[in-house]
Amino acid sequence: MTETPDDARTASAEPEPSLIPLNAIFATDFVEILVPVMSNNTVAELAGAVATHVEGIRVPARDAEKAVYHNGRRLDPQLTVAAAGIAPLDHVRVDYVE
Amino acid sequence: MTMLKREEWQHLVRDVGWDYTYVDHEAVYPEWHSGTGKVPVEAWRDWEESYKVTYPEYVATQNEKEHAAYAVKAALQRSKAFENLDEGWKSSTKMHFGGVTLVEAAAIIGELKMARFGLNPGWRNMAIFGALDEMRHTQITLFFAHEFVGKDPQYDWAQKTFHTNEWGAIALRSLFDAMITSPNVVDLAIQLPLTFETGFTNLQFVGLSADALEAGDINFANMISSIQTDEARHSQQGGPTLEILIQHDPVRAQWVVDKFFWLSARAFSALTGPAMDYYLPVENRKQSYREFMEEWIIDQFMRTLRDYGLKKPWYWDDFVAGLDVWHHSLHLGFWFWRPTIWWKPVGGVSKAEREWLAEKYPHWETIYGPLWDTIIANVNAGQMEKTLPATLPWLCNTCHLPNDNFTYGRDGKWRVRNWPLKHNGVTYHFCTNVCRQIWWEDRDGLNNPTVVERFLAGEIQPMDVPGILAWMGITPDVAGDDGHGYAWAREYLPNGQAARAGSVTS
Numbered sequence: 001m002t003e004t005p006d007d008a009r010t011a012s013a014e015p016e017p018s019l020i021p022l023n024a025i026f027a028t029d030f031v032e033i034l035v036p037v038m039s040n041n042t043v044a045e046l047a048g049a050v051a052t053h054v055e056g057i058r059v060p061a062r063d064a065e066k067a068v069y070h071n072g073r074r075l076d077p078q079l080t081v082a083a084a085g086i087a088p089l090d091h092v093r094v095d096y097v098e
Numbered sequence: 099m100t101m102l103k104r105e106e107w108q109h110l111v112r113d114v115g116w117d118y119t120y121v122d123h124e125a126v127y128p129e130w131h132s133g134t135g136k137v138p139v140e141a142w143r144d145w146e147e148s149y150k151v152t153y154p155e156y157v158a159t160q161n162e163k164e165h166a167a168y169a170v171k172a173a174l175q176r177s178k179a180f181e182n183l184d185e186g187w188k189s190s191t192k193m194h195f196g197g198v199t200l201v202e203a204a205a206i207i208g209e210l211k212m213a214r215f216g217l218n219p220g221w222r223n224m225a226i227f228g229a230l231d232e233m234r235h236t237q238i239t240l241f242f243a244h245e246f247v248g249k250d251p252q253y254d255w256a257q258k259t260f261h262t263n264e265w266g267a268i269a270l271r272s273l274f275d276a277m278i279t280s281p282n283v284v285d286l287a288i289q290l291p292l293t294f295e296t297g298f299t300n301l302q303f304v305g306l307s308a309d310a311l312e313a314g315d316i317n318f319a320n321m322i323s324s325i326q327t328d329e330a331r332h333s334q335q336g337g338p339t340l341e342i343l344i345q346h347d348p349v350r351a352q353w354v355v356d357k358f359f360w361l362s363a364r365a366f367s368a369l370t371g372p373a374m375d376y377y378l379p380v381e382n383r384k385q386s387y388r389e390f391m392e393e394w395i396i397d398q399f400m401r402t403l404r405d406y407g408l409k410k411p412w413y414w415d416d417f418v419a420g421l422d423v424w425h426h427s428l429h430l431g432f433w434f435w436r437p438t439i440w441w442k443p444v445g446g447v448s449k450a451e452r453e454w455l456a457e458k459y460p461h462w463e464t465i466y467g468p469l470w471d472t473i474i475a476n477v478n479a480g481q482m483e484k485t486l487p488a489t490l491p492w493l494c495n496t497c498h499l500p501n502d503n504f505t506y507g508r509d510g511k512w513r514v515r516n517w518p519l520k521h522n523g524v525t526y527h528f529c530t531n532v533c534r535q536i537w538w539e540d541r542d543g544l545n546n547p548t549v550v551e552r553f554l555a556g557e558i559q560p561m562d563v564p565g566i567l568a569w570m571g572i573t574p575d576v577a578g579d580d581g582h583g584y585a586w587a588r589e590y591l592p593n594g595q596a597a598r599a600g601s602v603t604s
Contacts, residue, residue, distance in 0.1 A: 032492035
């Protein structure tokens with residue numbers, strides 16, 4: 001069967017971004033919270049989304065780099081949420097880099 | 099005609115029963131209600147309550163109690179006592195009215211189940227008295243709260259709470275459905291009268307009664323003391339049931355006690371912990387929540403375990419460690435998510451209060467100090483939007499309370515750690531490893547979705563804070579706000595600013 005130009009476009013296109021609700025905690029905060037992100041957000045954007053609910057709100061804001069930990073691994077901030085293997089309802093911890 | 103003395107006739111009537119000939123035993127006492135399990139049915143003949151009562155005695159005593167409680171109420175109704183109470187204390191009573199009143203109603207069902215399906219006639223008679231007790235408790239609590247509805251609509255939640263989807267109501271419904279409504283009567287007698295009523299109602303009814311007197315709330319102390327006298331009698335249904343179960347199925351006995359001691363401890367850390375350590379004015383506090391738990395709950399529970407030959411629960415160290423953190427985190431959560439609750443939580447972290455907290459809980463400043471300092475700075479900067487929630491706290495799939503329990507790790511840090519579990523392709527999260535273990539053992543019976551799960555399933559529309567509040571039944575006139583108008587934050591302002599600062603409102 002011959003591949004048509006339309007088929008080729010479909011095959012190479014990124015999947016539609018999807019909503020990924022996460023169980024998240026920020027640094028020394030006292031509670032896990034619900035934070036929705038999109039699968040095409042970067043890990044750095046995910047860190048920002050979690051921090052929005054906590055940093056300077058309950059946890060004192062620090063001028064320091066933030067890292068995202070998932071299943072015990074520190075994630076590359078440039079990766080997308082999907083590429084990092086983060087699935088809906090997963091837990092992520094966002095913390096300042098010491 | 100000479101009347102027989104009680105001791106001359108009661109033994110003949112208290113356990114009158116008969117064998118059925120027209121129907122099978124199983125038809126009258128089906129296993130799913132009667133729950134004898136590995137215990138031979140004839141073993142229940144040995145069931146005997148330690149404190150015996152007859153119906154005439156019961157009626158006379160209850161009549162006396164009712165007259166006393168309502169007479170005190172009538173006298174106080176003419177005074178200005180209510181108006182002079184601190185809002186922190188009033189909120190302790192609002193929590194009690196909303197969180198407890200309809201549990202008393204659920205307990206009527208529990209007692210009636212034991213009255214119908216208990217496998218000994220003496221037990222069934224005791225349970226009848228228990229049902230009458232619980233009816234009285236429901237009525238007296240509703241009646242006492244009703245007086246205040248005209249003054250403050252949050253008191254209406256004495257009747258309303260359990261008819262809403264408010265998140266605390268869901269947590270309590272989940273607990274009491276598991277403890278009272280759904281189990282067979284053997285498990286029920288150990289879960290409700292023994293573990294909950296013997297073990298924990300002391301906390302709410304003795305501890306809170308003492309605090310009520312300290313706070314000047316004689317009316318509330320009068321009401322709950324009257325209730326507690328009944329608890330002391332009908333809670334004894336648990337002991338004889340446990341004695342017989344242990345002889346034939348000690349593993350089941352241990353599991354039922356362990357499970358409901360843990361779940362009750364979680365609930366009381368929410369219901370009583372903040373009331374004792376934050377809402378009661380600091381000058382009125384005699385004991386911290388932890389001290390009260392150690393004296394009234396742990397000592398008594400250990401005695402119960404020893405008396406019945408049970409082991410200390412597998413999670414004991416986690417429970418004791420939790421006394422330093424559970425209720426502090428829950429208090430912070432109640433305060434931060436205050437629009438979602440039916441009372442007015444006070445911050446309770448003025449300088450004097452923090453000094454008291456740091457003395458009673460040596461790690462308090464390390465764990466909670468920086469969090470409250472950030473909140474205080476936002477309050478004092480007038481940035482009230484930063485002190486209010488924009489998302490949901492994650493709720494535990496077992497106890498339905500927030501996942502907010504700090505533990506001290508091997509890394510030398512106090513952190514809230516995640517306790518996940520993947521089952522049939524779904525990820526669940528728990529507040530503690532113990533709640534996760536309980537869920538795993540009981541997973542076929544625990545199917546109550548959390549508010550977060552209902553939100554993600556699209557049951558709550560629109561999917562924003564107003565939508566969530568509407569779904570919970572919270573209207574603007576009852577939504578919680580700081581009980582002291584944020585006054586406790588102002589003393590942290592630099593000198594001079596504090597004097598000029600006006601009232602801060604959200």
